[in-house]
Amino acid sequence: MTRPTQAKLNLSALRHNVSVARELAPQSKVMAVVKANAYGHGAAIIAGALQSHADAFAVASIEEAAALRGSGITRPILLLEGLFDESELGIAAQLDVWLSIHNQQQLQWLEGAELSDPLTCWLKIDTGMNRLGVTPDNALHYHQRLVNTPNATDGTVAYTHFAAADDVQNLQTQRQIDAFDNLTFNVTRSAANSAAVLAWPLTHYDWVRPGYMLYGNSPMTQDHPNARTLKPVMTLTSAVIALHDVAAGESVGYGGTWVAQRPSVIATVTIGYGDGYPREAPNGTPILVNGQRAALAGRVSMDMITVDVTDLEHVQLGSEVVLWGSGLPLGEVARWANTIGYELTTRMPQRTLRVVVNA
Numbered sequence: 168m169t170r171p172t173q174a175k176l177n178l179s180a181l182r183h184n185v186s187v188a189r190e191l192a193p194q195s196k197v198m199a200v201v202k203a204n205a206y207g208h209g210a211a212i213i214a215g216a217l218q219s220h221a222d223a224f225a226v227a228s229i230e231e232a233a234a235l236r237g238s239g240i241t242r243p244i245l246l247l248e249g250l251f252d253e254s255e256l257g258i259a260a261q262l263d264v265w266l267s268i269h270n271q272q273q274l275q276w277l278e279g280a281e282l283s284d285p286l287t288c289w290l291k292i293d294t295g296m297n298r299l300g301v302t303p304d305n306a307l308h309y310h311q312r313l314v315n316t317p318n319a320t321d322g323t324v325a326y327t328h329f330a331a332a333d334d335v336q337n338l339q340t341q342r343q344i345d346a347f348d349n350l351t352f353n354v355t356r357s358a359a360n361s362a363a364v365l366a367w368p369l370t371h372y373d374w375v376r377p378g379y380m381l382y383g384n385s386p387m388t389q390d391h392p393n394a395r396t397l398k399p400v401m402t403l404t405s406a407v408i409a410l411h412d413v414a415a416g417e418s419v420g421y422g423g424t425w426v427a428q429r430p431s432v433i434a435t436v437t438i439g440y441g442d443g444y445p446r447e448a449p450n451g452t453p454i455l456v457n458g459q460r461a462a463l464a465g466r467v468s469m470d471m472i473t474v475d476v477t478d479l480e481h482v483q484l485g486s487e488v489v490l491w492g493s494g495l496p497l498g499e500v501a502r503w504a505n506t507i508g509y510e511l512t513t514r515m516p517q518r519t520l521r522v523v524v525n526a
């Protein structure tokens with residue numbers, strides 16, 4: 168018997184979510200974003216399952232790219248922040264990755280290198296997020312230098328990133344689209360993250376770059392029809408390991424923050440912040456026990472939580488518990504914990520077993 172705490176991965180849901188992106192952006196190639204261990208899901212499992220479904224992958228560092236190559240991924244891999252040091256160029260060439268170029272230094276490293284084969288570069292253009300990229304005014308100059316260096320292929324892509332595409336009312340997205348459309352040179356383009364794939368068809372261009380939606384969750388701030396068919400890839404599960412009758416007036420857990428208002432039944436579940444369940448989740452956070460909704464009662468511990476199951480039927484030792492995923496949207500739990508679903512899966516530690524349940 169092993170500890171029942173598991174992140175169950177539904178890979179057919181993953182492939183379904185890619186097909187949702189493809190249907191929404193039928194003219195575009197799909198770059199699956201698998202940075203940060205595929206948002207905590209497990210990069211080798213996720214990229215492996217998408218090998219023949221995505222046209223390319225995107226990661227944050229050469230180490231993440233090397234891990235993908237090591238697990239047999241042969242598709243193109245883009246480094247979203249490019250190189251952090253000139254010394255990475257040799258490894259980048261060896262791994263045959265695509266480079267982002269977002270500043271002068273990275274361009275000079277590339278121009279000064281001696282490479283046996285040119286690398287494909289994605290020129291990052293800052294259209295208003297003010298985080299990463301060259302200004303639209305400088306973009307033509309950068310593009311020209313990439314055309315001129317023998318170290319870049321002629322497949323340069325110009326790309327940008329949206330600051331607020333998750334909010335369909337936010338006017339910043341159209342301003343960013345306009346800035347991007349005003350680039351005068353003829354080049355392959357990419358702009359859309361998940362939110363833009365779902366809600367901003369004018370942003371699809373030649374490549375879309377979905378991340379979060381592939382894992383089956385909606386990045387939108389409001390309900391959106393295009394997000395409704397997404398299916399969660401990760402279902403975080405555990406089980407009841409103890410049941411306690413608690414008299415009215417008794418408290419539960421560290422600090423005694425939950426106090427029984429009536430004679431109550433408390434189920435102890437073997438999952439805690441050491442497994443990636445957020446300690447910020449307050450009393451009342453929804454949890455499924457045997458498929459029925461119950462509420463967190465008491466502080467989240469490192470390895471355990473306590474749940475008020477007073478009104479539920481048939482709860483016993485071993486009863487299945489779902490913390491998020493199938494039947495309980497990640498985003499709903501994230502709101503209770505005052506964060507976003509991205510963070511909950513991404514910060515999940517290694518100790519939580521990732522188990523493929525539906526290949």
Ligand SMILES: *Cc1c(COP(=O)(O)O)cnc(C)c1O
Nearest residue numbers: 200247328360361376377378379
């Ligand atoms: C992370 C990232 C994405 C994917 O964003 P999602 O909201 O997860 O779809 C796309 N493009 C860039 C540049 C990113 O950093």
